[in-house]
Amino acid sequence: MVSPSPPPPAPPTAGQTQVPLWSRATGTSVRDTDPDVELCIRVAGRPAPQGSKNPLPNGRMKESSAWLRPWRDAVGWAAWERLRELGHTPATWVPLTGALVLEATFSLQRPARPKAARPIVPPDLSKLLRATEDALTDARVWKDDALVVTAIVHKAYACEGRSPVIADTLDLPGAVIRIRRVDRQALLPPTPAQLPGPGAGQRPGEALPNHARAGHAPTREGPRMTGAPSHAPPTRPAPQPGAQPQHQQLDPLDRTTARS
Secondary structure, three states, X not given: OOOOOOOOOOOOOOOOOOOOHHHHOOOOOOOOOOOOOEEEEEEEOOOOOOOOEEEOOOOOEEEOOOOHHHHHHHHHHHHHHHHHHOOOOOOOOOOEOOOEEEXXXXXXXXXXXXXXXXXXXOOOHHHHHHHHHHHHHHOOOEOOHHHEEEEEEEEEEOOOOOOOOOOOOOOOOEEEEEEXXXXXXXXXXXXXXXXXXXXXXXXXOXXXXXXXXXXXXXXXXXXXXXXXXXXXXXXXXXXXXXXXXOOOOOOOOOHHHHHO
16 A cells, blocks of 8 residues: 655745745736735645544544645745735734635646546535635634635636636646625735825725815814814894894804803
8 A cells, every 4th residue: 555645844934945835826817906905815735625534543533634734834824925025014914804705716736537627526625715714814814714704716627737727727736815805995904114104004095084184174063164164253233223132042052152
């Protein structure tokens, strides 16, 4: 019986030198999008499922895939390669929150004689997604994978010199992961370089509220007025000769009239 080949080494730690995973995960069908609205992560490695377990002699259960840990490490490492490329650092990064959409395309190793044009064999697509979502949670890309309300997932064979069957198929095994908000609003928080100066703490592409714009201030009645508000008391018409004095109904909010 031939023993399976050992899993690849885990991604390097700080101080080690290696070609970035982001540069190795290439594909002609991977489209570029606005990084402020959608976070696109390319992962190079063998996608592994999570959820299939084997019993141990002591009664505990162990994940059956030996590639699970290297795959989850590769996802987290590639995610931070992309975030650093966009100017973010682990010290200032705030995990994503809110309702999110996850789109993932897994490129699997093509066998010598595939049964079909698409991989209709294990690993299961749902288990590939589970491993990837947990890896993004461990990497603090988002606060929790429960934030994903819509998931669009595909699996295909890696191109390996062939024309891609679907979009986001890589040349070699790996995955393309896309994260965006349901309303397609700004996704990423400001980078440390964007924090100083006016508009600190404002998300990229987010419009300032009306009361924060110069020359616009909300009034008590609701409509906005331009310029500085006037505090001059209202003028009263001069009384006509012989006219009877009339009792004026005071506005309880008009302090100028009440003091007269």
